[in-house]
Amino acid sequence: MKKFLLSVLTVSTILVGCGGGQETGTGQGGSADSLKIIAAHNQTSPDNPYHDGLLKFEEVAESNSDGAIEVEVHAGTLGTEESELVEKLKLGAADVVLVSPGFMSATGIKEVDLFALPYLFESYEHWETVVDGEVGDELATIINEKSNNDFKVLGYWTAGVRHYYGKKPLESIDDLKGMTIRTQTSGVVADYWKQAGAIPTSVAWGELYQALQQNVVDSAENAYPYYIQQNHHKTKNGIYTTETAHDYTTRLLLVNGKKFDSLSDEQKEVLLAAAEASVEAERQSLYEQEEEYKQQAIEDGAQINEIDRTPFIDIATPLNEKAAQNMGIEDLLQKINELK
Incomplete structure (x- = not known):
């Protein structure tokens, strides 16, 4: 830094x-x-x-x-x-x-x-x-x-690291098919969730608790400190967290x-x-706070599971390459990949 x-x-x-x-x-x-x-x-x-x-x-x-x-x-x-x-x-x-x-x-x-x-x-x-x-x-x-x-x-x-949370756990990527998910509704992020089978839906952050509780959306995605503080894990459609770790934000x-x-x-x-x-x-x-709020979620009764991320990464890789090409920054993407 x-x-x-x-x-x-x-x-x-x-x-x-x-x-x-x-x-x-x-x-x-x-x-x-x-x-x-x-x-x-x-x-x-x-x-x-x-x-x-x-x-x-x-x-x-x-x-x-x-x-x-x-x-x-x-x-x-x-x-x-x-x-x-x-x-x-x-x-x-x-x-x-x-x-x-x-x-x-x-x-x-x-x-x-x-x-x-x-x-x-x-x-x-x-x-x-x-x-x-x-x-x-x-x-x-x-x-x-x-x-x-x-x-x-x-x-x-x-x-933080963003994970899926919703009305049911993800046991495989197929479980996302047809599910509405609160996320960006345009751009690369939206394209990714669409290809994963979900339906990106726009909901203001301040309205998301109610949207999850009233079945307006099936799921959302965020990092532990943010959605646990807002008690999303206590809503009808926020009980289950699957650690997709799709975004180190x-x-x-x-x-x-x-x-x-x-x-x-x-x-x-x-x-x-x-x-x-x-x-x-x-x-x-x-x-x-990531570990602190994960433990709080468990204590509050939230259900957390892990998943094989390979199918998710397989979808993301070509999308990322195409996006970098469209943005004219393939060199920056290459540098990021080389630092892994």
Whole structure:
């Protein structure tokens, strides 16, 4: 992670910029004396890794700036949909946000869907090697350039390993046939679930508990810390979890670079240090919570089983290759595969 953040500081196209109420003072060098940053994620519960990461960002930024930089953290209060947060980032109503590759690709940057490909990563070690290395740097540059400096990547977070959960366990891939599953309804992720036999269905995250309880959807997919916190495993259609491990998720810590690329070097250094600390804090929190919430699910009566993932991977491999070709980033996919 340090390598990535150092490259962010060095390369002008990745320099951090943040909005909010900046007041210019008369200190040495003419740098701003104060800066307020609005940082937001879409999870309504503060007991999750996103919140832990942003609280660490707040702590380090305020401490290292002796209080000159103020960070205001919002847990779902600026929007429970990532599309809302992306729009607020563009408009300047938020300065630091967490988004998934799927929502970023909806802004016209198709290459970011690379990190959403199913079975792209085989372990957390593999994932960290990729996002903290050359591939992560290259994708960050693509995002910055193609967004016309609207978006800059400050770091890569994770939302855990995603698994299937639904009204019945999966004993084989054939059990997915005809089942509705709450997931992305377009793009590579949707294509994958369709080929696996399921029917991708759109349900807002905040409405998913009710949708599972009332049989609106048969199933969903997510990581333990997120759907267990929302008690999805206690719903009629959320009792059974099958550990498909189809996605070691990537989340993007973004800032709006267009507004404030002119921040002082001191401010940039403070914010980059805060970003580095937040990355480490969020990942550690997630890794710990995955086991914690899996055990909670078992104690609550959820049924968890493993499955042979080979048929799932066999579907994903050609889809990933085709997607990378369509995005013009076959070289990045090759680099990821070579790091396994």
